[in-house]
Amino acid sequence: MDITDEVQKSxxxxxxxxxxIVIFVPGATGAVTTIEYEDGLVADLGDALERIAPQEIVFLELDNRKRHRKLVLQMMGE
Structure with a gap:
């Protein structure tokens, strides 16, 4: 998910x-990273993450409900 435009507008x-600017994702399983947002790199990253943690995997011990993603943007300055 590329949030660059939203952050820029804010x-x-x-x-x-x-x-x-501080970008924060609430929750224990969220993460923010920075990459060069190029088609090939985005595809490679998606493929790598799918191999590490497939989206269709069912964890028996965890709550598997779909979640709404939330992003908190905080700006500090003069």
Whole structure:
């Protein structure tokens, strides 16, 4: 999921001139990473993640309900 445009729009809607943006994914299984968002690399990453943790796997000990993804964006600056 590429969130670059959403983050850019959020930043542009402020009057900040300097500062930091923090991207946070709530939950124990969420993660944020940065990559060059190129078609080949995105496909390779998806393939690698599917081999490591297939989406269709059923964990008997865990709650397997579908979840809504949430993203928290925090901006600090002047």
């Amino acid at each position: 930043l542009e809607s402020t009057s900040l001139k300097a500062g930091a």
